[in-house]
Amino acid sequence: MQAESIRVRGLVQGVGFRPTVWRLARDCGLVGDVRNDGEGVLIRVLQDSPREASAVSVFLTRLVAECPPLARIDHLERSVIHDEQILAELGGAEGFQILASAATAAHTGIVPDAATCATCAAEIADPANRRHGYAFTNCTHCGPRLSIVKGIPYDRARTSMAPFPLCAECAREYTDPADRRFHAQPNACPVCGPRLWLLDARGRDVDAGERSGLDAITAASRLLSAGRILAIKGIGGFHLACDATHAEAVAELRRRKRRDAKPLAMMARDLDVVRGYCRLSEQEAEILASPAAPILLLERRTDAPEGAGPAGPPLAPRIAPGQSTLGMMLPYSPLHHLLLQSWSHPLVMTSGNLSEEPQCVENTEARDRLSGLADAFLLHDRDIVNRVDDSVVRFMAGEARVLRRARGYAPTPLGLPPGFARTPPLLALGGELKNTICLVRDGQAILSQHLGDLEDAKTTREFSRTISLYLELFQCHPEVLVVDAHPDYRSTLMGRDWAAQTGQTLITVPHHHAHLGSVLAENGWPLDGGPVLGLMLDGLGYGADGTLWGGEFLLGDYRAFRRLASLAPVAMPGGTRAIREPWRNLFAQLERAGGWSVWRDGYGELAVVRWLQSKPLALMQRLIERQLNSPLASSAGRLFDAVAAALQVGPEVLSDEGAAAIELEALASFAIHEVDEGYPFARVAGSDGVLLDPHPLWSALFADLARGRSSAWIAASFHRGFARALSDLAFELADAHGVRTIALSGGVFQNHLLLEAVTRQLQGAGCQVLLHRQVPANDGGLSLGQAAVAAALLLD
Amino acid sequence: LSHGSGGRAMAQLISELFQRHLDDELLLQGNDQALFQPPPGRLVMSTDGHVISPLFFPGGDIGSLAVHGTVNDVAMAGARPLYLAVGFILEEGFPLADLARIVESLARAAKAAGVAVVTGDTKVVERGKGDGVFITTTGIGVVPDGITISGDQARPNDRILVSGWIGDHGVAILSQRENLGFETQIQSDSAALHTLVASMIATVPDLHCLRDPTRGGLATTLNELAHQSGVGMQIRETDIPIRSEVAAACELLGLDPLYVANEGKLVAICPPEQATRLLAAMRAHPLGVDASIIGEVVEDPQHFVQMETGFGGSRILDWLVGEQLPRIC
Ligand SMILES: [Fe+3]
Ligand SMILES: [Mg+2]
Ligand SMILES: [Zn+2]
Ligand SMILES: [Zn+2]
Secondary structure, X not given: OOEEEEEEEEEOOOOOHHHHHHHHHHHOOOOEEEEEEOOEEEEEEEOOOHHHHHHHHHHHHHHHHOOOOOOEEEEEEEEEOOOHHHHHHHHOOOOEEEOOOOOOOOOOOOOOOEOOOHHHHHHHHOOOOOOOOOOXXXXXXXXXXXXXXXXXXXXHHHEOOOOOOOOHHHHHHHHOOOOOOOOOOOOOOOOOOOOEEEEEOOOOEEEOOOOOOHHHHHHHHHHHHOOOOEEEEOOOOEEEEXXXXXXXXXXXXXXXXXXXXXXXXXXXXXXXXXXXXXXXXHHHHHHHOOOXXXXXXXXXXXXXXXXXXXXXXXXXXXXXXOOOEEEEEOOOOHHHHHHHOOOOOOEEEEEOOOOOOOOOXXXXXXHHHOOOOOOEEEEEOOOOOOOOOOOEEEEEOOEEEEEEOOOOOOOOOEEOOOOOOOOOOEEEOOOOOOEOOEEEEOOEEEEOOOOEOOOEHHHHHHHHHHHHHHHHHOOOOOOEEEEEOOOOOHHHHHHHHHHHHHOOEEEEEOHHHHHHHHHHHHOOOOOOOOOEEEEEEEEEEEOOOOOEEEEEEEEEOOOOEEEEEEEOOEXXXXXXXXXXXXXXXXXXXXXXXXXXXXXXXXXXXXXXXXXXXXXXXXXXXXXXXOOOOOOEEEEHHHHHHHHHHHOOOOOOOOOXXXXXXXXXXXXXXXXHHHOOOOOOOEEEEEOOEEEEEOHHHHHHHHHHHHHOOOHHHHHHHHHHHHHHHHHHHHHHHHHHOOOOEEXXXXXXXHOHHHHHHHHHHHHHOOOEEEOOOOOXXXXXXXXXXXXXXXXXXXXX | OOOOOOOHHHHHXXXXXXXXXXXXXXXXXXXXXXXXXXXXXXXXXXXXXXXXOOOEEOOXXXXXXXXXXXXXXXXXXXXXXXXXXXXXXXXOOOOHHHHHHHHHHHHHHHHHHOOEEEEEEEEEEOXXXXXXXXXXXXXXXXEOOOOOOXXXXXXXXXXXXXXXXXXXXXXXXXXXXXXXXXXXXXXXXXXXOHHHHHHHHHHOOOOOEEEOOOOOHHHHHHHHHHHXXXXXXXXXXXXXXXXXXXXXXXXXXXXXXXXXXXXXXXXXXXXXXXXXXXXXXXXXXXXXXXXXXXXXXXXXXXXXXXXXXXXXXXXXXXXXXXXXXXXXX
């Protein structure tokens, strides 16, 4: 008798993998069994005849081809079974069986929340189906995961579905391997599952409705049509929703949310509605409709492009002021599908919070905190255990790039590059803003969902809680904690405390080394792959010399780096205040570029000069001269802010540090194709390497302002010139050090014009360019880099 | 002023100066120590070195500050300060007129506070080895029976109070030193707080904690108390008294007023049912008219000091290690 075992590793548990194996094995007439165990899935099949042997091959081909939507096969390994006892066992078996899970510890963690699959969507739309109109419909191919899990093993008792015992019919589905809901932990129906209701602002039940919740949804939709703002409990948090074409509703939402300019995300019923407002490529349509269902930043339609279909009714003007893009997503829960059913234009679906805060997850909390924001509440009784925000993706330089990695993506493990297999378990705590954490175990990195800004108290508490959850979900006992070098980051402070309490080793990684490690690790750059040139552009981070960095040319790898060049450091008068008020950066730039009086005297007629003169410039001068709360920073982000200020683009006081730069990018995109040259930069010798000096840029920019050039033209000239100066210097430095690979990271590379221009030029010069895709280029990817850098240190 | 052995004339001058202004009986005896009968009760003792630039600032100078600083440290145990010892370190060449002003101010502050300067010392260091003048003061006081005030006494649900406007001193010093030229001059709040403390403990004897939020400001002091007591704190931004000119100056300078030094303010923590009485007692005293209840002590294993912001958000007031370097990437 002959038999073989097939070991499958990857995302294969809790995603309907065993039933697929079972179905295909039976189709192919195989005898054997399948089970989950600590390493993934183990399939055993008899192979007595050549016919059976070929059936196994067919089976495996089909398994790869028909892999369930949420599963991912990383590794398939076949081996002959010699064990007589196992052979006897299989020989006596009838057909193909699904066995209970082996008791060994689960090592495959948990998969991301997935958008409603087409089959479930069809069921809720079908009046004959028992789930017609039911907002909590799901199956093994879709539905909540990370957002409802409390611990492992992943079964219903350890999720927020625990209070909803399965009815007989749901239980039958759950136990039938032929059913799409076999072992679907959140399985539910109107008889046994969670319920939906609608409350008005005063907490009165507007429409208790029928069991399916369809009445509440209909009533909610009616309120939206009337221009009302609704708080809607979703998968990983609350949304605030309103009609995106309703100008007053959108203005009111902004007013209540205290959100002046930041673009609002929208949800559209289907791709056709999206096409009415945006240019949409095939690849982009695929991303929108994927199980991750992220917010996708799409180029806004200004005309009626070929084949795009008719434009929808115009959006409210305040949806995305100053933007050339719109943030769109498709419905990703049954509730969304039902709510949007009758909407032929988009709804605003923005996170349910005041600006700066994390969104709400609990009913009472939402009622409390959103009471001044929402006119009504569409609530349900399935708890959101873990806050998981909407992910944000943009197509740039030919690929989808994740700008914010949360729902639909996290916590999918990322394979670490060659050389990292033996990394001891470790936990990297990330940065301060846009924080994520990263675990390493078994040669894999598990990057958490976007957690947010640790300056917020609530986020900080969630940060601790998320760490405990991840350690449990992934059965990780880190011996090492990794933190940023900034002494005052909350994550650094907490990491220090924990390490002191537990005796864990604490490793500190400079901010921009972590950014470099992040882009290297994501691209599978081997541990011993040798140095690359890293171009790291961001707001700012604590540099290796204790000053603030943010426009860095680093030569290095995971283990070490040298700073070969940077942007010229410029004072930030008022420290953090200078990040909030871009005019301070403009003034500091002009002070450095020959002195304020030169610009004042030369360009006294310009609006921007008159505007600056209304500011307390003497005080700023004093702060800079006395080095009083005016740290020097070689920051690319601050340069963008200064240019935005020169054009008086963006809010005068930023609540979101990237806001001015994002508007500058949008402005530039209108003229980028008219500009060839771009503004010049100079190079000067610094104490430790070359400094890229923006002085000439200011001369050219002010001359253009005086000449009456358009803001778009100037913004585009800045982008072009900056990209050229960066690429030229990066290439020369790489060349001088015999390096052909250039890695780009840091939040400034979420600017698509800069990313594309720098990439194109470097690739044109024959360089290999490493870019982020799955991992955000900004501080959301920092923890991965911290983990990789620390791992390299530990492995030596 | 010259230093070293040749400075007999100088020593003479200084001693005359001190005798003229510090006419305490014990000091005038001319001994190298002060001899006195300890009063009954528990004694507290505190010492503080005072270095400040500029030496003269709106609302005070290093002389008065050296008295207030130590008197307040003694008073924060609930004590009545009795005696002060004063050590001067002078830099060679320091103008005698300035020294006279400082000594006079110190003497006046001590007299006003009702504490006796009973012993002292003066050294002169070479030019370049000091910064004009440093003053070290050591104070002794007596704690009334039944009073136990300490930084580890804060209990969940206790109320947190401050005695008045926050941030005045630090902003006054900075704008004077750096010649920042703000339109309205901000005065240091430098003051001796022991009489305020006396009336507070007379009203609420089971006061739990007192501390003066000097260096590091209110935020740092609250963090210290939270850690010492093993609790968390929840405060409300809108209840913290900050003068609009201080807030405006801080905004211009990019400083957080909650981390700016005070020299005439205290933080008090008391049981919740005593809070209104305590507040009334504070407001009845000239140094506490602007007192306010700013928040509560809460249970929190992480000992966070959390502040509800004006916008309804909530941020953690960190115990900063560095010099407020920006943290935004
Ligand atoms: Fe960064
Ligand atoms: Mg002291
Ligand atoms: Zn489904
Ligand atoms: Zn059911």
